Amino acid sequence: MLSNGQSETKATDLAYHFHSQTNPQTLSCEGAYVVVKGDGPHVIDEDGKRYIDAMAGLWCAALGFNNERLGQVAAAQYKELGYYHSFYGRTNPKAASLSKKLVELTGMEGGRTFFVTSGSEANETMVKLAWLYHLSRGKPTKRKIIARDRAFHGSTIVAGSMCGLEMMHREFGLPLPGFLHTLHPNTYRVKMPDESESEFVARLATELERMIVREGPDTIAGFIAEPVMAAGGILPPPAGYFEVVQKILAKYDILCLDDEVVCGFGRTGNWFGRQTVGMKPDMMSLAKGITSSYFPLAAVVVSPKIIEAVERYNEGGTAFGHGFTNAAHPVGAAVASEAIAIYEELDIVPHVRKMGALLFDRLKQATKDSPIVGDVRGVGLMYGVELVEDPAARTPFAPARMIGAKLAASAYEHGLVVRAMRDTVGFCPPLIIDERHVEEIGGKLEKAFRDVEKALKEKSF
Ligand SMILES: Cc1ncc(COP(=O)(O)O)c(C=O)c1O
Structure with a gap:
């Protein structure tokens, strides 16, 4: 304890630690x-x-x-192999088996797992893959992404652009051009008092379709959504919402990107939020619950058509130009596999x-x-x-x-x-x-x- 009554940790933190999502004035008055x-x-x-x-x-x-088991598994893996990467065709046993487990669990039949280290990176990866998917099919103008008002998809520049929250845009001149926001399915605030649930869904769908037509369907690459909006205010969608939305996406050849960063791994009362809301995505981003956040590991599970697109584009021998140093980390993969084993046992x-x-x-x-x-x-x-x-x-x-x-x-x-x-x-x-x-x-x-x-x-x- 220091003479001003502050602990040493608090004082050091106050002097040196630059905090995320924190008001600087409040922090300087109260400390962390x-x-x-x-x-x-x-x-x-x-x-x-x-x-x-x-x-x-x-x-x-x-x-x-x-959780003791997660700590023990991490310690054992650090002794065995404390780091390796996944560039240039390298892998490790823990990452390989986790990639299989995630494809099986998510039900993305014939799909594959791309590892990253955060939810933001997972969502950015889905955007890049959506661009590459359309490019490889001769549709290079399909680049825009539609998200929803009040959405949260992360803090990097593209993920931040997909957020529908002013506080994520204001200081940075975001969103980037080409990142659009449609109405969010807020039954308490956006549904009109005299509107039935199905009329509300129809109105949300009309708004979305109008946006697609106005922008030009040949400019839209993907639609990103959380099954249940989390930071937007905990908003389960009205019944039938995703069914109607997906029909529109299919009509205009737009990919469905499922942000499961919060909803994944049991949170909504199913293994994945998409099961709770009837969503059939082309890609799913996973983070947080994947390791119970005991390690910064995240992933994108993609459907076979995305893999085919990547292969087609790189037919001439080029490498897929995307990836992160700490992706497929053996310790993270071991922790994730153990977390999933515990979820199954429980x-x-x-x-x-x-x-x-x-x-x-x-x-x-x-x-x-x-x-x-x-x-x-x-x-x-x-x-x-x-x-x-x-x-x-x-x-x-x-x-x-x-x-x-x-x-x-x-x-x-x-x-x-x-x-x-x-x-x-x-x-x-x-x-x-x-x-x-x-x-x-x-x-x-x-x-x-x-x-x-x-x-x-x-x-x-
Ligand atoms: C739905 C959703 N997507 C993405 C993210 C970003 O994850 P990360 O902070 O790991 O980049 C978050 C973070 O809270 C989130 O809630």
Whole structure:
């Protein structure tokens, strides 16, 4: 502890660590929260205080924060082969067997796995492959990508361009030209009150088709979507949405790119989100849950027609001009294989469905008497609670009041980690939670709500 009461870690961090997605002024006043230990779905800070992390870190630590088996497998692999790459036809046994497992699990029959090291790289890779696919079929003008408003697909320049969030664009002059955004399937905010679900789906489809026709179908390469939008506010699509969207994509020869970075590996109550929403993608990006985020390994699983395109384009002997130094890392591949083995042993899909139903009920119970809750929604172990000024009229709070962030801060005080996405508070806990953890989340959330409601009543914010 330093004389100003700060720990050495906090002081060093403040002086030297340039943080992601953090307000610099707030950080310089308060310093960072220092997490020192994991215990299943809990984390422990430097003062010994325990929190249940109902966001699994960043939607990722599916097996909690100190899984012993993942640590042991990593240690054994470091002793055996601590690094090798996948350029110039090199591989290692762990990467080879994981590539097979991922093709089998995703159901991408006849497909292959391309390894990368982050969700952003996975999504960028899907864009490059979409371009190459059309190029190799004599359609070089098919380059544009359609994403949705409110989407999050990562932070690199193309991934950031595919985001439909102003905060990802503003400082950097994004999106790049050729990255378009159509309506997002938000049943609470975008569906009109007098519209049925199927009319809403039809309107979303019409908007998409109009955009394609307006831009010129011969300029559109792909459509990217998360099965269930995560950072956009936890938005399961209305029934039949992807079926209708895919018909339009097929009509105009547009590839379907499935961002499974959050939804993959059980999160939505199926192995992959695409099964939950009836999506049939040409490529899938996988990250986070693939290793429970114990190693920065990610992947794109592609359908055979993408492989054929790459082969056709490089017939003359050239190499596929894309790849990353640490892709197919043997330690990452060993950790991923072990994480998947654990999911299988735990029979994770029915477990997620069971715990998800309990969590959904508990969230509804915790918020049922609150005058500031407009919507509780989600699927699997992925839920959002949307805070509003007037639930009857669905009137949002003024963004500058940052009510969602205030609720998240209050929850933190009570030992519960949640995430505010504007005024939607997200719950995406480790998949290993049990009944006691659901109760802990619900009980702590109730306390946070009472604090915020009291402060609103007293007009203290
Ligand atoms: C849906 C989705 N796609 C892509 C990404 C980017 O992943 P990464 O931060 O590993 O680049 C994220 C990150 O949260 C995400 O939520």
